[in-house]
Amino acid sequence: MTALAWAAPAAVLFAGLAFAPAARAQFGDILRKAREKTEKAQQIQKALAPLTVEEEREVGREVAAKLVAHFHLYKNDALTRYVNMVGATVAAQAERQEIPYRFAVLDSDSINAFSAPGGYIFVTRGAIALCEDEAELAGVLAHEVGHVAGRHVLKIVERDKAMRTGMEESKAHMPGSAYLHRMSQGILVKMIDQGLAPSDEFDADQRGIKYAHGSGYPADGLTRFLVRLDQATQQGGKSFWTRTHPPVSERNENIRKTITTQHWEDADRPKLADRFTRETKSVKTKA
């Protein structure tokens, strides 16, 4: 009994001395891991947060710079002004008015139109040449405005953690930074090589016809353009629209359904073919 009475405190003392460094080490390790996990969680939270309007503009500016570097702008002040007039008219109908919409013509025979986050919208010389009237051009531009208003590209960016890696670095937001280069590169591959989700294309169509109709154009301008685009690409015309977008027949069927349901037949609305021909003479001549 005496032996046990002596042994018990000795064992406790011995155990305390033996365990102290190990326990401290293990506790420190747990704390360090917890701290690291918290930091990682904060980084993930930041990386998945919606982009601010300023961040959106930075990314869009980089995408726009790459498009300009690749295609070059079509330098024609009168045409640029005209495209901006049509674009501004349809963009005034867009849900998102916190960003400015800007329009420019790319010097390319291909039949394409692009929209970058932040409201940078481009249409190629080839696409303008394919249009028959202003209502068609309005339909094309309105579709692109629809992508921006629907935040279609932004949603991809916001979902992709890897793309946003490095955004917290101090120089990340400088034009040409590795972060903006990677981000804009990813957007261009998605837009042009892989295509956006079909649901986003249908959504841009729906928004587009709504903006066109809302601004006084016939709602079917985009439909008529798509039919001609389909024919042009079958005859060898270059366009990523037919390659990466849902089939024209499917898109037009959806558009027609909306026009019928909404009673947007608009047979008496101006297509403005004469003004279009006059304003786009330089493109038609070059094409």
Next chain:
Amino acid sequence: MKLRFQFILLAVLGALLASVAVPSAPAQDQPQPYQQQEQQKSEKDQKKKKKGGFFSGLKAVAGQSSEQQGETATAGTKGVGEGEEIGNAQPSSADRAAVTAMENYSLPQGDVKKFQTDGKLKAGK
């Protein structure tokens, strides 16, 4: 008898404590298992990145490692899409100035109004 019991008890306790304390000691000075875990985790992440994702085929040109440059070269031999080609473009100062001009482009409100009135279009919502 009592002394022997005491001695045996202490010896057993000592052995037990030593066996528990010794393996945890290196964790303080050399966090090898954790580092190994992290290393394995990063290797897994790298494998995942190589496997897929929308943007997996992309490698930044600016400030990339030699490994990344190698992958870009491989992508080139497989055929680079137009989007990737445009994405690889390095805008010049003139290109950036053109974008700035695009940003600063503004139409006089009176002209827009006239344009819309002439075309029997609607201004705003």
